[in-house]
Structure formats: structure tokens, C-alpha cells
Amino acid sequence: MTATMTALFGGAAPQWQTRQIPVPEPGPGQVLVRARAVSLNNADVQQLDSSFAPATGKKTEYLAGYEFAGDIAATGPGADSVHIGDRVMGTTQGAFAQYVLADHRHVMPIPESLGHDEACALPTGLLTEHGALTRARFRTGQSVLITGATSSIGLTGVQTAKALGASLVIATTRSKAKEALLKKAGADTVIVTDGPDLTQAALDATGGEGVDVVLDHVGGQTFANCLPATRVDGHVVNIGRLDGPQSTIDLDALSYRHLHVRGVSFGFGRPEALGRVVAAAVDDVMPAVADGRIRPVIDSVHAFDQAHEAADRMRGHQAHGKIILTVP
Numbered sequence: 001m002t003a004t005m006t007a008l009f010g011g012a013a014p015q016w017q018t019r020q021i022p023v024p025e026p027g028p029g030q031v032l033v034r035a036r037a038v039s040l041n042n043a044d045v046q047q048l049d050s051s052f053a054p055a056t057g058k059k060t061e062y063l064a065g066y067e068f069a070g071d072i073a074a075t076g077p078g079a080d081s082v083h084i085g086d087r088v089m090g091t092t093q094g095a096f097a098q099y100v101l102a103d104h105r106h107v108m109p110i111p112e113s114l115g116h117d118e119a120c121a122l123p124t125g126l127l128t129e130h131g132a133l134t135r136a137r138f139r140t141g142q143s144v145l146i147t148g149a150t151s152s153i154g155l156t157g158v159q160t161a162k163a164l165g166a167s168l169v170i171a172t173t174r175s176k177a178k179e180a181l182l183k184k185a186g187a188d189t190v191i192v193t194d195g196p197d198l199t200q201a202a203l204d205a206t207g208g209e210g211v212d213v214v215l216d217h218v219g220g221q222t223f224a225n226c227l228p229a230t231r232v233d234g235h236v237v238n239i240g241r242l243d244g245p246q247s248t249i250d251l252d253a254l255s256y257r258h259l260h261v262r263g264v265s266f267g268f269g270r271p272e273a274l275g276r277v278v279a280a281a282v283d284d285v286m287p288a289v290a291d292g293r294i295r296p297v298i299d300s301v302h303a304f305d306q307a308h309e310a311a312d313r314m315r316g317h318q319a320h321g322k323i324i325l326t327v328p
Ligand SMILES: NC(=O)c1ccc[n+]([C@@H]2O[C@H](COP(=O)([O-])OP(=O)(O)OC[C@H]3O[C@@H](n4cnc5c(N)ncnc54)[C@H](OP(=O)(O)O)[C@@H]3O)[C@@H](O)[C@H]2O)c1
Pocket: 040, 041, 042, 043, 124, 128, 148, 150, 151, 152, 153, 154, 172, 173, 174, 175, 178, 194, 217, 218, 238, 239, 240, 241, 242, 243, 244, 264, 265, 266, 267, 314, 317, 318, 319
């Protein structure tokens, strides 16, 4: 192992900058992963854009990235769930580097059928979408409405719900051009809208009853439009706020339908709590990843030193799937 490594830093300029920094040592409960590929999440560009604001003098430098795939290079004391050489994918802050430190509970084994480029596209989507379905007490045979379903984690949500036996998956996008992408991922019904007609379209698709479970990635008024599209005693889980965190809801829809509403934000919980979410996802959905029922949907693969292209693509909401960086 070399003493220094290449890593991507945000906060010093409008785009990520490559730097040479010391390879870190894993502490108690940590693993050091030689990353081979990493993938972008919406949070990466949000953080990049908010960390560099020269007009206000704000420049907060940080090691970028949240999601990676690679090989275990070293383990710290107590990190005994993995071994050196194991192929793993996982989540941590500071993932855009040749060597990545992670909590040993926050990595998952990579099935043999997947390469590193594919594997790095999955962990955040798997743990978030499975975690949200679990919070919604999803059961085989239920119907699921997924808003903002073309988002990188939403696409994994469509596949995960189908793999776990959803009878009907309804997926939303604002773009007619992305309808085929959602059908290919397994959506039974695609609603092209971000307006109030979402409610009627979801009711029409469920014989007027509404869906059992909503996984909402959009927030804003889309969240409010989901409530009257949910059946009596159904569950609505807010995962993302792509259209903003404010929503004016109809309390009649909430009360008359006896809805269960909750939010999830797995990356900002306690490490042991995230470890339990990861472990449950591994148990329940890894067989479906191994046999191809859940497949990473890759938009594009970029060189590490061309990361600015990847960030621009993410900002423009052009991607049809995950945006990947190969690690040198
Ligand atoms: N709760 C958690 O633990 C957790 C974990 C990870 C991510 N998240 C959140 O989940 C959301 C999705 O993350 P991601 O990384 O998968 O996102 P992403 O890939 O950047 O999502 C992009 C897609 O979202 C849709 N979109 C963007 N702005 C929108 C708007 N104003 N209204 C409606 N749709 C919009 C667009 O789809 P169309 O063009 O097809 O409409 C776009 O292609 C984010 O809000 C993120 O912060 C939450």
C-alpha cells in the first residue's frame, strides 16, 4: 500500500479538485477499502454547490463522496465481519478516494455477478428503499407508488419493490422521455406528471382505493398529492425533497384515510442504526441482486479526473440511472 492517495475535495472551487493526501488507518470498528469505483448521489452536488460561495466568503473544504465499491485493504480492531481482499460496496462520508474508511457495518458483500462499476451504484438505493419499505411495513402483494422514480435511488426502489413481491408498482416522472426507463426497471404503471393529477392517476390504477405504500422522493406539493392517493390505513414515507421541504397537506385526507406518515434519513442517524438497516437489506434483497432481479441502472461512467463532467450531468437532471467514477 502506498503512503499517499488521490482524493476528490469540494469547497475549494466550483468543481471537485484532485489532491494527494495520506492514506488513512482504520480505527476501531472501521475498514479501509481500496475503492475501484464510486457513484454520485444528489447529495454530492448539493454539498459541492453549497460549500463554495465566494460571494459570501464561504469555502468549506471537505473530502467528497458517499458511495463506493472496492476491496478490503485493512481492518481496524473489532471490524471482524469482513476480511482483507473481500469485495464490498458501501456508504460513508469521504468515498471519493483511492482508499476509503468506513464502518464495518456499513459495507455489503458484492455478489460475484457484479463488477465494481455496477456494485458502486447500489448500496445507497438498496438500504434506503428497503429501509423505507420496511418502515412502511410493506408486505408481498401490496401496491407501491414511487414518486421521482427516475432518481438514482428511485430506480432501485422500483426494482426492490418488485423483487419483494409488490403486486403493482406505480412510478412517476416529469419527463415522457424517461417512461421507457421506468418500464424497463419493472414499473407496472408510469405517471408522467408532477402535478395534482398524480392523485387521480394513482386512484385510477388501484380501482379507486389508493396504494398501500408511497415512497416519496420529491416532497413539496407532490408529497401532499400522495396522501389522497393512499388507501385507508396505508403508509406514506418521505425519502427525498427534490422539490423542496415545504408542503401544504390536506388534513382531511390524512385523517379520513387513517394514514401512517413518516420520514426517513438513514445517512444522518446513529452508526449502529444504519448498520441494522444495511444488515436487513443484505438479508432481504441480496439474493435478488445476485440473481439479477435487481440490477444497477448505469447512466454513464467517467474518469476520476473528469468528475466535473459527472457533476454537471447530475445537476442537469439528465441522467438515466447512476453516474459512476472509476477510481485510478
Ligand atoms: N432518506 C434517505 O436516507 C435518502 C438517501 C439518499 C437520497 N435521499 C434523497 O432522495 C432524493 C433522490 O436522491 P438521488 O440521489 O437518487 O437523486 P437524483 O438521482 O439526483 O434524482 C434526479 C431525478 O429526480 C427528479 N427530480 C429532480 N428535481 C425534481 C423536482 N423538482 N420535482 C420532481 N422531480 C424532480 C428528476 O426526474 P424526472 O426528470 O424523471 O422527473 C431527476 O432526473 C434526494 O432528495 C435525496 O436527498 C434520501
